[in-house]
Amino acid sequence: MPEQPLLKPMEWRYCDCFWADKKDPQGKGTMVGFKLLLQKQLKGKQMQKAMSELVRERIKIEEEHAKNLAKLSQNLLAAQEEGSLGEAWAQVKKSLADEAEVHLKFSAKLHSEVEKSLMNFCENFKKDMKKCDHHIADLRKQLASCYASVEKARKALTEQQRDLEMKTQQLEIKLSKKTEEDIKKAQRKSTQAGDDLMRCVDLYNQAQSEWFDEMVTTTLELERLEVERVEMIRQHLCQYTQLQHKTHMFNQSTVGL
Amino acid sequence: MPEQPLLKPMEWRYCDCFWADKKDPQGKGTMVGFKLLLQKQLKGKQMQKAMSELVRERIKIEEEHAKNLAKLSQNLLAAQEEGSLGEAWAQVKKSLADEAEVHLKFSAKLHSEVEKSLMNFCENFKKDMKKCDHHIADLRKQLASCYASVEKARKALTEQQRDLEMKTQQLEIKLSKKTEEDIKKAQRKSTQAGDDLMRCVDLYNQAQSEWFDEMVTTTLELERLEVERVEMIRQHLCQYTQLQHKTHMFNQSTVGL
Numbered sequence: 202m203p204e205q206p207l208l209k210p211m212e213w214r215y216c217d218c219f220w221a222d223k224k225d226p227q228g229k230g231t232m233v234g235f236k237l238l239l240q241k242q243l244k245g246k247q248m249q250k251a252m253s254e255l256v257r258e259r260i261k262i263e264e265e266h267a268k269n270l271a272k273l274s275q276n277l278l279a280a281q282e283e284g285s286l287g288e289a290w291a292q293v294k295k296s297l298a299d300e301a302e303v304h305l306k307f308s309a310k311l312h313s314e315v316e317k318s319l320m321n322f323c324e325n326f327k328k329d330m331k332k333c334d335h336h337i338a339d340l341r342k343q344l345a346s347c348y349a350s351v352e353k354a355r356k357a358l359t360e361q362q363r364d365l366e367m368k369t370q371q372l373e374i375k376l377s378k379k380t381e382e383d384i385k386k387a388q389r390k391s392t393q394a395g396d397d398l399m400r401c402v403d404l405y406n407q408a409q410s411e412w413f414d415e416m417v418t419t420t421l422e423l424e425r426l427e428v429e430r431v432e433m434i435r436q437h438l439c440q441y442t443q444l445q446h447k448t449h450m451f452n453q454s455t456v457g458l
Numbered sequence: 459m460p461e462q463p464l465l466k467p468m469e470w471r472y473c474d475c476f477w478a479d480k481k482d483p484q485g486k487g488t489m490v491g492f493k494l495l496l497q498k499q500l501k502g503k504q505m506q507k508a509m510s511e512l513v514r515e516r517i518k519i520e521e522e523h524a525k526n527l528a529k530l531s532q533n534l535l536a537a538q539e540e541g542s543l544g545e546a547w548a549q550v551k552k553s554l555a556d557e558a559e560v561h562l563k564f565s566a567k568l569h570s571e572v573e574k575s576l577m578n579f580c581e582n583f584k585k586d587m588k589k590c591d592h593h594i595a596d597l598r599k600q601l602a603s604c605y606a607s608v609e610k611a612r613k614a615l616t617e618q619q620r621d622l623e624m625k626t627q628q629l630e631i632k633l634s635k636k637t638e639e640d641i642k643k644a645q646r647k648s649t650q651a652g653d654d655l656m657r658c659v660d661l662y663n664q665a666q667s668e669w670f671d672e673m674v675t676t677t678l679e680l681e682r683l684e685v686e687r688v689e690m691i692r693q694h695l696c697q698y699t700q701l702q703h704k705t706h707m708f709n710q711s712t713v714g715l
Contacts, residue, residue, distance in 0.1 A: 244538070251536035252547065258533065259554070262526040269519040276515065279508035281501065286688050289695055290509065296699075297516070431543050438546055442553075449706040 208417065215424040216417050235337050235416065239330050242423055245430055246326050252434065253319035256311055256441065263308035270301035307448040315441045319434065333419055340412040347405035354401040358394035365391045465674065472681040473674050492594050492673065496587050499680055502687055503583050509691065510576035513568055513698065520565035527558035564705040572698045576691065590676055597669040604662035611658040615651035622648045 207217045219234035274297035282290045365387040372380045464474045476491035531554035539547045622644040629637045 248536045248539040252539075255530065255533055255535040255551075258530050258535075262523065262530060265526070266519065266523045269522070273512065273515050273519060276512055278512040278515075279505045282505040282509075284688075286691060289692065290505075293695055293698065294512075296702075300702075431541075434543060435546065438550055441550065445553075445557075 215420040215427075219420060220416065233338075233341070235419075236334065238420065238423060239334055242427065243327065243330060245427060249319055249430060249434060252438075253316050256316040256319060260308045260311045260316060263304045263311070267301040267304035267308065270297050270304065274298035274301060303448055307444055310444050311441065314444065315437050319437055333423075337412070337415060337419065340408070340415055344405070344408045344412050347401065347408045351398065351401040351405050354394065354398040358391070358398050361387065361391040361394040472677040472684075476677060477673065490595075490598070492676075493591065495677065495680060496591055499684065500584065500587055502684060506576055506687060506691060509695075510573050513573040513576060517565045517568045517573060520561045520568070524558040524561035524565065527554050527561065531555035531558060560705055564701055567701050568698065571701065572694050576694055590680075594669070594672060594676065597665070597672055601662070601665045601669050604658065604665045608655065608658040608662050611651065611655040615648070615655050618644065618648040618651040 205220065208214070209217055215238060219238045221234050222231040223234060223237060225232050274294045276294070279290055281287075365384065368380065368384045368387050372384055462477060465471070466474055472495060476495045478491050479488040480491060480494060482489050531551045533551070536547055538544075622641065625637065625641045625644050629641055
């Protein structure tokens with residue numbers, strides 16, 4: 202069988218990469234290429250969930266820091282200091298409260314603008330992937346069954362042709378009414394077997410085309426989802442960085458004696 | 459007695475403010491003005507110690523925050539993310555470590571440049587204040603004792619003068635050798651009492667002058683110490699603020715995707 206031509210020859214695209222089956226790392230059996238792709242997609246979603254968990258941890262750290270700073274700003278140490286020095290000291294404590302506020306706002310924004318979106322780990326994703334998996338597997342089964350039918354029909358045709366040939370040789374040796382009848386019958390059967398094979402090949406081609414179309418459609422869709430995921434995460438990591446940046450900017454502006 | 463003229467009439471200075479005794483808040487007894495000043499000085503040092511304690515608390519909070527950020531940066535969540543997104547994610551974790559480092563440096567500088575200096579709560583200060591207290595109290599006692607001597611000498615002189623007067627009247631009534639002798643003796647005693655009084659007044663003036671000089675010297679010195687304390691604390695609060703500012707600046711520059 203000739204190599205299938207690349208659909209997007211100049212690019213690395215999903216629709217060109219997951220057709221073949223891959224040997225299992227353990228060496229026993231093979232891994233369907235499409236299943237590899239599905240696993241990659243599921244892993245991607247897990248990564249996204251893990252990222253949102255790390256952001257959650259960061260939020261907790263910021264909340265804790267804010268709590269500690271706010272508590273310290275309420276501390277009465279040296280509260281009896283007098284005059285302008287007392288005012289400066291009160292300002293130092295006030296700046297602790299301001300800083301606590303900034304960290305608290307940062308953590309709230311991390312939650313609403315980063316963690317939640319990342320966590321919006323479309324719960325249907327796994328189900329959708331399973332549906333894809335079953336659909337492609339069904340098409341592959343159908344294709345395999347059509348292939349088996351073709352093989353069976355090809356064998357049947359070969360047998361019928363051999364039978365016809367044998368009977369034709371018998372006729373050359375000894376002409377008889379019965380032999381002529383047998384040859385006609387064998388000719389009909391052979392034609393029938395030829396028609397069967399043609400029908401099986403048609404069915405196979407139809408199944409192959411269905412599988413091919415579905416593979417291309419699905420891999421393109423999965424690729425679109427992956428691009429979407431990467432872009433979505435990239436945006437949220439940028440948002441995370443910007444929030445952090447703004448937090449430090451704000452801290453800078455609130456502190457001053 | 460006329461009001462003592464102000465030494466620095468146009469300013470509020472310690473050397474003009476702590477001469478009188480103040481009624482105790484509880485209403486019983488009085489509080490020596492100088493003791494009020496000493497208490498104020500001791501309280502000032504306590505404030506300084508309390509401030510360094512608050513800075514110590516801030517240091518602990520920063521250390522804790524740094525520890526949490528560093529720990530989070532070591533977290534393996536989503537470490538298997540691949541490609542450029544994996545690199546960006548590694549950068550996010552790296553920035554956590556950088557931020558932890560910044561907070562750790564901040565806390566170390568707070569310790570070496572603010573807390574330690576504030577804590578250098580000259581342990582001799584309390585002892586020095588006690589010495590001042592005893593010295594001024596001794597001078598006050600001496601002054602009081604001189605005053606009592608003056609009063610006693612004044613009374614003695616009054617008695618001698620009355621005695622002399624009586625004896626002079628007796629001489630007018632009845633002239634006698636013995637009376638003349640008595641008068642001469644009384645005159646001598648009166649002159650002696652006058653001299654005693656003069657000597658006591660001299661001693662009193664001397665003690666008063668000593669107390670006055672010591673009060674002026676000591677209050678000026680205490681004022682100098684207070685100005686020094688306020689300036690020292692002001693500088694360290696500025697240092698605190700600048701360190702905080704630099705920390706946020708640095709944080710700003712280290713974060714970026």
